[in-house]
Amino acid sequence: MTSTAAPRARAGAAPASPPPSTTLVELTWIEKKVENWIRFGHDTYERILDRRRRVMGFAPNSVFAFVRWAANEFGTIISRIDIVRAVGAGEPFQTLPFVRPGGDILLKIEGWPKVERVLQAIDAIEAIGVDPVDVSPDHWRHIHNRLTASEEPRAYSAEQHRAFLLRRRAEP
Numbered sequence: 001m002t003s004t005a006a007p008r009a010r011a012g013a014a015p016a017s018p019p020p021s022t023t024l025v026e027l028t029w030i031e032k033k034v035e036n037w038i039r040f041g042h043d044t045y046e047r048i049l050d051r052r053r054r055v056m057g058f059a060p061n062s063v064f065a066f067v068r069w070a071a072n073e074f075g076t077i078i079s080r081i082d083i084v085r086a087v088g089a090g091e092p093f094q095t096l097p098f099v100r101p102g103g104d105i106l107l108k109i110e111g112w113p114k115v116e117r118v119l120q121a122i123d124a125i126e127a128i129g130v131d132p133v134d135v136s137p138d139h140w141r142h143i144h145n146r147l148t149a150s151e152e153p154r155a156y157s158a159e160q161h162r163a164f165l166l167r168r169r170a171e172p
Contacts, residue, residue: 018045022057023086025066026098029053032071036098039065039081039122040132060088063106063133063140065122066099067115079115083107083140106140114147121153128158136164 018024022045027036029052038056041064045057058064068080084103087093093102109118121143125132139156146153 018047018055018057019059021060021089023060023084023103024100025056025058025064026100027054027056035067035069037067039067039119041065042133058086060086060091062086063135063137065118065132066096067119068098076112078110079112080110081107081115081118082109083118085137106137107144109144109147117147117153118143121156125156128156128161130156130158130161134165135161138164 024045025038027038028034029036041056041058042062043056043064044059044062046054048054063083063085066082066084068078068082069076070078082096082099083106084096084099085106087101087103091104094105095102096105107118109115122132125135135156139160143153
């Protein structure tokens with residue numbers, strides 16, 4: 001499993017309220033019961049509520065991966081990963097538990113074996129030197145579609161990433 005460490009604490013006092021148009025994600029970490037964390041993403045706001053809970057904020061158009069896992073005395077009851085693009089004011093969005101107001105969901109996978117495949121894909125992207133927040137949204141949709149169909153997704157390559165960056169730069 002990747003990045004299972006408890007949420008980090010940040011030095012200094014958090015601002016009382018997040019910047020306008022910030023997408024907020026509520027995180028909870030109760031060891032071996034409820035473990036919600038951000039696998040990747042560049043937050044612009046963080047407020048620690050208590051030892052186990054915090055709220056992180058993401059600027060419009062930023063991408064982040066939100067992992068949710070919960071268990072009871074009988075075992076795992078939810079394993080899920082969502083890769084989300086934070087939306088700006090007035091943009092349409094999809095709702096998602098613990099995410100306010102919601103976001104553009106690029107990937108939504110449930111069940112530990114498939115979640116693990118997504119985490120491995122993220123690791124592979126990082127291994128080629130690419131920050132997952134910069135990956136083409138189409139690639140996250142590709143992984144979602146392939147895993148939903150119980151097929152193997154194609155790997156993201158450095159060449160594919162360069163082509164995406166050039167295409168994005170050429171857009172008006």
